[in-house]
Amino acid sequence: MRKHILMDLPTFVHTKCRDTSKVYLRSKNIFRQFVPDELVKWEKPFPDYNPPDYTSENLRGKPWADSENLDEMRWNELDGKINRVSHITKYRIENKRPQNPFGRTGLQGRGTLGRWGPNHAADPIVSRFYNGKLQFIAIERGDTGEMAIPGGMVDPGEDVNETLKREFTEEALDGIDDKTLEELWKTGAELYRGYVDDHRNTDNAWMETVVVNFHDDKGILNEVKFKAGSDAKNVRWLTISPSECLKLYASHEHFIRLFAERHNIHL
Ligand code: RP5
Secondary structure, eight states: OOOOOOOOTTTOOOOGGGOOSSOOTTOSSOOOOOOOGGGOSTTSOOTTOOOOEEEOGGGTTOTTSOOSOGGGOOTTSEETTEEOOOSSOOOOEETTEEOOTTOOOSOEEEETOSSSEEEEEEEEEEEEEETTEEEEEEEEETTTOOEEOOOEEOOTTOOHHHHHHHHHHHHHBTTOOOGGGHHHHTTOEEEEEEEEOOTTOOSSEEEEEEEEEEEOSSSGGGGOOOBOOTTEEEEEEEEOOHHHHTSBSTTHHHHHHHHHHHTTOOO
């Protein structure tokens, strides 16, 4: 049975996309404005709120990225092949730009994200029990160096199930489509669909994802040769334990808790 769990919109407060201690990813000197927890929600008055407006130059002309012409975009709907529908809510448009439904981030613009509004991703948790311990395939990300689920962006017009398989193949199998995994792809159980507290999020662009667990209880994965793809530095089985799994990229810790609960492990 498919299970949908959304982060609770009224109470969840994003933190990773409010980090003021580091320069914004791949920028030279862009720092977020500090937003205290109690002023994250848009409803709270914050007269001094005037964050930097930053959209990476590297997005210009990229086929997978939006243009700066916001007038031509169809918000909250399927815009040609681009999915601008949020999993969470019907988002608001302020000054022509989509507004992050989880509140202020201390940065306007699109940052390094390709799309204004929701940027859709998919995260496959490929797992097994080994010597009685629950494990999943994790990558070490090339950009932040953090351990993460090998997820990635949904291409325009692509079915999420296809993205889950493609991203896993690209990042954990170095692009080699292993036919022995066909059986495993049929076992998918959805764990989460919603917002990601990603360090790239801004006031006008944010990550959303669908997390699906593919659990191997037939030993299919024992013979599979894992190899990190171009976006990853390393790939390995990560054993579920509070010390390792609570230091993951973006909201992946939350997803791993849901995954552990599915297998009756409470972190
Ligand atoms: C996270 O970023 C998602 O949960 C997904 O794992 C990932 C997708 O971004 P890229 O890996 O393509 O940069 O927010």
